[in-house]
Amino acid sequence: MKIVVTVKQVPDPNSVTVLESDNTLSRDKEVVLDPGDECGIEEGLQLKEAHGGEVILVSMGPERAKDAIRKGLSMGADRGVLISDPQLAGADALLTARALAAAIKPESPDIVICGTESYDGSTGMVPPMLAELLGVPQLTVAKKVEVDGSTIKIHRQTSDGYQVVEGAIPVLITVTAGIAEPRYASLKGIMAARSKEIKQIGLGDLGIERGEPAETIEGLTQAETRKAGSIIQDDGTAVDRIIQVLAEAKVI
Amino acid sequence: MAKIWVYAELHQGKLQPTALELMAKARELGDVEAVALGSGAKAAAATLGKHGAKTVHVNEDKAFDDFIAEPATDALAALHKAQAPDLILFGFTSDSRDVAGRLAARLGVGLISNAGDVVAKNGGFEAKVPYFGGAKVASMRANNKPAIILVRPKSFEASETGGTAEVKELAATIGAESRRAHIVERVTEASEKVKLEDAKVVISGGRGMGGPDNFPLLEALAGALGGAVGASRAVVDAGWVPYAMQVGQTGKSVRPGVYIAVGISGAMQHTVGMKASKIIIAINKDAEAPIMKMADLGVVGDALKIVPALTAAVKAKKG
DSSP, X not given: OEEEEEEOEEEOTTSOOOBOTTSOBOTTOOEEEOHHHHHXXXXXXXXXXXXXXXXXXXXXXXXXXXXXXXXXHHHTOOEEEEEOOGGGTTOOHHHHHXXXXXXXXXXXXXXXXXXXXXXXXXXXXXXXXXXXXXXXXXXXXXXXXXXXXXXXXXXXXXXXXXXXXXXXXXXXXXXXXXXXXXXXOOHHXXXXXXXXXXXXXXXXXXXXXXXXXXXXXXXXXXXXXXXXXXXXXOSSOHHHHHHHHHHHTTOO | OOEEEEEEOEETTEEOHHHHHHHHHHHHHSEEEEEEESTTHHHHHHHHHHTTOSEEEEEOOTHHHHBOSHHHHHHHHHHXXXXXXXXXXXXXXXXXXXXXXXXHHHHTOOOEEEESEEEEETTEEEEEEEEGGGTEEEEEEEOSSSEEEEEOTTSSOOOOOOOOOEEEEOOOOOOGGGOOSEEEEEEEOOOSSOOGGGOSEEEEEOGGGOSGGGHXXXXXXXXXXXXXXXXXHHHHHTTSSOGGGBBSTTSBOOOOSEEEEESXXXXXXXXXXXXXXXXXXXXXXXXXXXXXXXXXXXXXSOHHHHHHHHHHHHHHHHO
């Protein structure tokens, strides 16, 4: 079974975002492999262990995104593909999906695994676009995945429970971050990852032109902020203060 | 007049509230038509008419209920070919995301998601989207036709205008090639307690709760206040509590009278789903946490001590 996992390098969710005066993000922010994608890689590795095959990581980003791929390779994935091109800076969801689709299609994977949404954007729009461009069905928001021959069955998270959704390979699935506890890379895994292939390709290799952007930012305004309230240290009187606020709000 | 479509999401015959919220905005932007697919579409059309839809395109094929995204994409793409709308509005929900993404890719157009508002400008449309972790709002212009914009639930208030929609049968053939992601079973896990979206008081827990074993402390407080318990994405991802409890960008949007955030730092992912609450109380060990800057009352302290004491005090006050 050939499994492709899409991965993304994102600003470390555990570090604080600093907005500079010129509206750009602070450059010294750490970047990491998206924690949600670690779960996707883990799910891919478990499927490979159960059914055999190969796990290929596909990412798009600057050269340094190789670090994110390398981390996945040290967990046990077999090889990586990085789409890197200056023209892709600030790519929107459609361009991202087109580039990923062009890189993934020649691999003819049985299963494409994506995170439900990235940690930085959290919009989750690339996976359904990618499924359409690859011409495969999408089984989304999976919190459990079972593969039996060419049949795949997932538990699809809903607002009040889940749906059991069935499909046939080839397929694209999106997985929730809770689907599998990502393994730590072993020392052996880290050593092995050094010699694993990461193929780097540009837009030209994929036969894609950037074209006009589908969306443009016309302006940035300060977000409406709530009036700052009071911050108190709990010195034993905090409960009384909260009770007072609850009473003023007439909920007690 | 611009031609606006609202994708009216149905869940097993039930029209979703987001559809009516979108109607309220769509009426301001142009002539509104709605598309309702699956069981209950015709009944939904009457409601959509009362909310300002001039025409509702319906098709009650069960394939729309039972297969993810592809049947709806086929129907919308076919209708698009015949009607060429200027703007298609979707709710920013799991089901609508699946359809909107697929449709945009098929039509070769972009889309704007996570919008909090939509305005008509210079003959096109701009969406207001949170940017830079929510510190800024970007005005994003859709350069393609149709513009496809996904709007967060509860961004607009639904209201009736009292009209009647013309109901048109949408001709769509759903072939085997689109019956691929089959919903074979639906399981409800949510409890019968107060619904998060409707609760007057919401108490949400994050990583600062220390672990799932401490969530009953929040349940007890919610019980005393007649409220509901929510959670941040971090603890849902960690498997402490079910997704049904997630408040935020990809969870539920709430706007209760009082929102109590316990051990939640206040990342944009979370705050876009709760910042419209009337009163926000935050309890957190870290005085510098972003949530403190938006709270009406921020308490720096140990949640595991404060919450039980608060529960006892509420009970005493209520007698």
